[in-house]
Amino acid sequence: MGDKRTPSGFLLKQRAFLKLYLITLTEQERLYGLKILDLLRQEFKPFGYRPNHSEVYKALHDLIEDGILKQVKTKKEGMKYQEVVYYRFTEEGYKKAQLYKKQLKAELDRCEALIRKAIKDNFG
């Protein structure tokens, strides 16, 4: 059946936010879980946001379930030969990803407007 709970439509969820970044990072460069985590933590450090490793993995798994990404297990370069998991778009994944990004763009715009309204209403 349908959803058990209907969201009130407040700000977007962390999970969706991370999925957006993971798609963009997949477009740009090959990375694996913990490297992505490092990168995001560095990027967001000035903004006081420090995602934890589970959220990143769950977001990646979500994207796999969505049929957008697939795993590519690879032996890590260098002296250590530990297996790490890289990600690539599936066949139809890139198209789906673009649609998801489009939706997220609208959502981010909405959230920005909501926050700007709050600033105006309460401090304007």
Add this chain to the structure above:
Amino acid sequence: MGDKRTPSGFLLKQRAFLKLYLITLTEQERLYGLKILDLLRQEFKPFGYRPNHSEVYKALHDLIEDGILKQVKTKKEGMKYQEVVYYRFTEEGYKKAQLYKKQLKAELDRCEALIRKAIKDNFG
């Protein structure tokens, strides 16, 4: 002891957002729970946000626990004499409220910056 969980510092919570509005509304006009809910729903309708009544009540109760607001139970005007609960600042409440607003202003600015960064990083 300290907190059981440390927040990752993603976007602000709905509860805090509502508390900010409730303080500002208390500064401006006398309202009670469900009227506030109506007002907020109208205000945020264009933004796709529709808070539910429990969240508003919980936010009001939070502000009472914070020592910022107090209840003023009053018979409602008009032909019906139903009791409604208005809110006013406590003795020290107004000062505390200003401090809270100051913190929330910083938080809203941070969230706006985070969202703008996401737009830039993923769609720039």
Add this chain to the structure above:
DNA sequence: ATATGAACAAAATGTTCATAA
């Protein structure tokens, strides 16, 4: 130690129920 992932626990928030006028 790094890496991935699952299992678990707590916090945030949405829905339903209770009470009253």
Add this chain to the structure above:
DNA sequence: TTATGAACATTTTGTTCATAT
């Protein structure tokens, strides 16, 4: 019906544990 509030349920998210290299 409107109004307030508590109780309950689900979702979201953070912490810990398991496994492997």
